[in-house]
Amino acid sequence: MPKILLVEDNEMNRDMLTRRLEKRGYAVSVAVDGGEGVAKAAAEVPDLILMDMSLPVLDGWDATKQIKANPALAGIPIIALTAHAMESDRQKALGAGCDDFDTKPVELPRLLMKIEELLKKFPPKA
Numbered sequence: 570m571p572k573i574l575l576v577e578d579n580e581m582n583r584d585m586l587t588r589r590l591e592k593r594g595y596a597v598s599v600a601v602d603g604g605e606g607v608a609k610a611a612a613e614v615p616d617l618i619l620m621d622m623s624l625p626v627l628d629g630w631d632a633t634k635q636i637k638a639n640p641a642l643a644g645i646p647i648i649a650l651t652a653h654a655m656e657s658d659r660q661k662a663l664g665a666g667c668d669d670f671d672t673k674p675v676e677l678p679r680l681l682m683k684i685e686e687l688l689k690k691f692p693p694k695a
Contacts, residue, residue, distance in 0.1 A: 570594060570595065571595050571596070571688055572595070572598070572615040572617075573590055573595045573597050573598075573616065573619060573684070574597075574598050574600065574606065574609055574617075574619070575598070575599045575600070575618075576600045576601075576603065576605075576606035576618065576629065576632065577621045577624075577650070578602055578625055582621075585675075586619070589677055593681065598613055602624050603627030603631060603632030604626040604632070605626070606627075606629075607632050611639065611641070611642060614641070614645070615645060616688060616694075617645065617646050617647075617648070617688060617691075618646070618647045618648070619647075619648050620632060620650065621651065622653070623651065629651070629662075630662070633647055633666045634665050636666070637666035646669070646687040646688075646690070646691045647667045647668055648667065648668065648670070648671055648680070648684065648687065649662035649663075649665075650673055650675065651673060652672065653672075654672040658670075668687055668691075669687060
């Protein structure tokens with residue numbers, strides 16, 4: 570069962586995504602800010618991270634940079650989730666080290682497709 574770390578400060582988004590991903594067979598853990606996201610990434614080494622970009626404590630761009638700077642975590646694919654849908658926002662997320670980008674509100678089939686593509690490209694370690 571692939572493990573996903575969801576870093577999201579909005580409780581409603583966190584609960585909705587967690588339930589939907591668990592229903593599709595993913596194990597989901599959550600972090601409510603960027604600092605907690607970096608700590609949980611190091612402690613749990615998930616197979617994929619969904620990273621909100623506008624987070625308290627440490628924003629998603631800096632949290633992604635810290636995760637990607639850690640050699641033990643650098644191979645974990647990260648999908649940026651943001652309400653900012655401009656091409657410049659996408660480029661900023663990719664520049665921080667995110668492997669893909671998706672906009673809010675989340676369109677679940679599109680997000681699931683991106684998750685599956687990245688898990689094929691970066692298969693979970695058993």
